[in-house]
Amino acid sequence: MSSPASSGNEDQGERDSSKNGDQSASDRENQGDSMDPVPIETQLPPKPIAGKILILGTGGSGKSTLFRQMIEIFDSSKDSSSNAHFWKQVIQCNVFTYMKVLIELCDKDEDPQNHLPVELSHAKQLVQEFKAFASSNKMEREHVDAIQALWKSPLIQKKHASEMKRDDHAPFHHNVPDFMKDIPRNLSPDTVPSVQDMLKCRLKTCGIHQQEIEIGEDKFKIYDVGGMRSERKKWICCFDNVDAVIFTVALSDYNQTLYEDNATNRLKESLKLWHQISKTGSLKAQAQFVILFTKADMLQKKLESGTSEVPLSDCPLFANHPKAKDKLSCDDAKQLFEDMFTEDQSGLPLSVHHVNLLNPLKVKEIILDLKKKILQ
Secondary structure (H helix, E strand, C coil): CCCHHHHHCHHHHHHHHHHHHHHHHHHHHHCHHHCCCCCHHHHCCCCCEEEEEEEEECCCCCHHHHHHHHHHHHCCCCCHHHHHHHHHHHHHHHHHHHHHHHHHHHHHCCCHHHCCCHHHHHHHHHHHHCCCCCCCCCCCHHHHHHHHHHHHCHHHHHHHHHHHHHCCCHHHHCCHHHHHCCHHHHHCCCCCCCHHHHHHCCCCCCCEEEEEEEECCEEEEEEEECCCHHHHCCHHHHCCCCCEEEEEEEHHHHHCECCCCCCCEHHHHHHHHHHHHHCCHHHHCCCEEEEEEECHHHHHHHHCCHHHCCCHHHCHHHCCCCCCCCCCCHHHHHHHHHHHHHCCCCCCCEEEEECCCCCHHHHHHHHHHHHHHHHC
């Protein structure tokens, strides 16, 4: 209900409103040619989602690397430089975490001759006290010098070689030597990490991450998930209306154990998980399946590194295989992996690829092929 005062001024208000309306119309008419047109694309409804793609696999198999690579390839709105500070911190974290591992290995060595010398004590302290994501810490020149001095130490190099051979931590650290090749650049506050730097970073995935990308003219939604056992119970909420499942398998996993269970072989866990996923009713009924075998470069190093060779028979799945004890080429080993994962999969819409996830052209080729199969 209007107040008496407002009611008394009603006619005057209408006249003012009419006058203002006429003036506005006149102004609009005079300014018509100077007004910017609304872009046509802003008038169009958003594109519908043409497909839903899940990226699944065990921890450290390359899921998140694939996820990031697909975003770099197919998301034209992506600006890598906008996240430069974050990825710089991830690189710092990777480098310092690995150096702390090597320092600890030296400290725990039963042979005192393998302990770091006194002259590296200050460098050791700087590294151990540095926390990459702590706001109170800032990368200083002395931190860069400390990493360089320690990395040049023969004792650190000895532990690094042993760690790469043992390989229990390799999925977390196998790219760290690439960052060590140019420590001043990679730890400099002025360096903007490249796309390749970002893809090489190891960052543990927790929870579920999703992103919309455009593959050609069609919009797809892709999902990245944490691969450790404690994360897999979260996957089920993503299993509705799935058009494709990409399952990543690290070829180098054959002689390694899980982070969360050092009694379980990673390849054995991966094969078990693959069988569970490929037999899940809601996925099997409607989804295309892709197996991506990753980290062939690490497999080749293990099989063909002379005195450091690691035979496939080190894996319990190959312990009694007639070919596993022979000296195999990388290609022969890859075929054994493929045969193992595709056995008893007749009728499943499945394609298999061996891929270096750092190669955008190969990844793009695989995803374009997958898109065709989804939209058939």
